Amino acid sequence: MPIFVDNLKKNGKIDDIHLTIAIVGSRKLEQFEEEYINQGWGLMSPNLTIYGFDADQDACKKMNTKLQEQQISHQEKHIPLALWDSVETATLHITKFPACSSLYPPSQSYIDRFIGNSPLMELASTQEIQTTTLDDFCHSEEISEIDFIQIDTQGAELKILEGAKEILKSVLSLNVEVEFTSLYENQPLFGDVDLYLRKKGFTLFDFGTLYRDSRRRSSICSQEHPGQLIWTDAFYFQDLIQKSSAQESCNKTPEKLLKLACIADILKFPDVAMETLEWLTWKYGDNPKYNFANNIAEVLSQFHNLAKEGVGALPAMERIKGYLNSKYFLNQPVVKEDELHSRLKFRQFNLIIFPDWTQAEETMGLELQKVIKNLVTHPDRAKMTLLVDNSNIIAEDADLILSSVAMNLLMEEELEVDEGPEIILLGELSQIQWSALIPQLQGRIKLEHENGEAIAQLKAENIPVIELNNLSEKIHSFQTKE
Numbered sequence: 001m002p003i004f005v006d007n008l009k010k011n012g013k014i015d016d017i018h019l020t021i022a023i024v025g026s027r028k029l030e031q032f033e034e035e036y037i038n039q040g041w042g043l044m045s046p047n048l049t050i051y052g053f054d055a056d057q058d059a060c061k062k063m064n065t066k067l068q069e070q071q072i073s074h075q076e077k078h079i080p081l082a083l084w085d086s087v088e089t090a091t092l093h094i095t096k097f098p099a100c101s102s103l104y105p106p107s108q109s110y111i112d113r114f115i116g117n118s119p120l121m122e123l124a125s126t127q128e129i130q131t132t133t134l135d136d137f138c139h140s141e142e143i144s145e146i147d148f149i150q151i152d153t154q155g156a157e158l159k160i161l162e163g164a165k166e167i168l169k170s171v172l173s174l175n176v177e178v179e180f181t182s183l184y185e186n187q188p189l190f191g192d193v194d195l196y197l198r199k200k201g202f203t204l205f206d207f208g209t210l211y212r213d214s215r216r217r218s219s220i221c222s223q224e225h226p227g228q229l230i231w232t233d234a235f236y237f238q239d240l241i242q243k244s245s246a247q248e249s250c251n252k253t254p255e256k257l258l259k260l261a262c263i264a265d266i267l268k269f270p271d272v273a274m275e276t277l278e279w280l281t282w283k284y285g286d287n288p289k290y291n292f293a294n295n296i297a298e299v300l301s302q303f304h305n306l307a308k309e310g311v312g313a314l315p316a317m318e319r320i321k322g323y324l325n326s327k328y329f330l331n332q333p334v335v336k337e338d339e340l341h342s343r344l345k346f347r348q349f350n351l352i353i354f355p356d357w358t359q360a361e362e363t364m365g366l367e368l369q370k371v372i373k374n375l376v377t378h379p380d381r382a383k384m385t386l387l388v389d390n391s392n393i394i395a396e397d398a399d400l401i402l403s404s405v406a407m408n409l410l411m412e413e414e415l416e417v418d419e420g421p422e423i424i425l426l427g428e429l430s431q432i433q434w435s436a437l438i439p440q441l442q443g444r445i446k447l448e449h450e451n452g453e454a455i456a457q458l459k460a461e462n463i464p465v466i467e468l469n470n471l472s473e474k475i476h477s478f479q480t481k482e
Helices: 004-010 057-070 108-113 134-140 157-162 190-199 254-266 270-284 293-300 315-323 340-344 361-376 395-413 431-440 452-457 468-481
Strands: 019-024 048-053 075-079 088-095 123-132 148-151 173-179 202-207 211-213 228-238 349-353 384-388 422-425 443-445
Touching (some): 004 254, 019 254, 173 254, 228 254, 270 293, 361 384, 361 395, 443 468
Parallel strands (some): 048 075, 349 443
Antiparallel strands (some): 173 228, 202 228
16 A cells, blocks of 8 residues: 555645556456556546556457446546557467467467466467557547556567657656566567666666476476576666756656656555655755655654654654654754754855866866965955855765865965865755755856856856956955945
């Protein structure tokens, strides 16, 4: 049972989001499987749309009839389409056990060598069918995004993914059946699927149950290795929090992140769900829609081992504790006062720069050296703090460049940076911290090469701009005001 989604729904936090999921290979084996709506997705109802696809027309008709009888509150329909990577006529290989039917012919080699699934996979008949792509379907139905895709199509998973290049850009998570052994002739295996999805920006998070099979001509197997790996379900997510050098996904919006948290929770990844909700709160918590601090605390309070010490004191709550209700701290005081002053070492004159760290190190170093030299040579350098944005570079790398600049100033100019100003890397700040920081700043020193994205995102354009050539004049004006 999802733990976060249930809480979010009760508190009206997901009333404005709508999930769309696609189930490819949606035929139900009633003796084995429960309805999709009972797998946790029902918590999103009525803001839920399910598209089911299966080549079996009778199965689709049966499922649609059943849904009508149930008078469901969400949108769900099963479409008799065989998805592939192209629109063409293809051969459906129907096996003795219908669920093993595939657009790939069963592997006779596998049937001859293994005993577990072999009887199920024997070919019964073939049928010519028309295939289409998921992209073509979405285009014809004017579907602009799908949040979650589940695919179980007996070896055809990669072909279906290749026919979904456009809609995949909107997808947050997938559950894909993958094979480690060729059950079907010339089918792609796990490595092929994994490589494709990783190139599309997805991260493998886990496998489901690992299914194995025993060799026909072997009477023994070990407990450590009980048969050859055959197939499993692979769970993939867009890791929207992880930074990369590549262009960030267009999915990295508060709404998409909230959807990701819900999907992860429904798929039984509560750790992913919580991390995403915490990050959302940290970044966007000033907006009540994306403030989940108390929701997280309420869920964690259900676990006795966490609640007894005070949920608010948990390390996972450190960045968002300012949003928490005081009851989650037990006898510990809620930290209302922002810790920026002590961490960032504010002085009388506080300035900020937004370097574009993607520039060549030499270029960046020279520009930083000009700025720091101007400050170091000012008579009031000991009263200054220079904050350096490092949102698009690892802190260790930025620190190395700054250390190199300081060394150059010492060797070439005989200037001691240690005497002032205080130079501080900002690190990552929440929106509430930025809101508290900006009023403390006297100016933003304009650089030739700036991180314009960070300036826009943090609304730093509201900070007074100081040109490097009139830096001394501006600092003098600060003194006059003082």
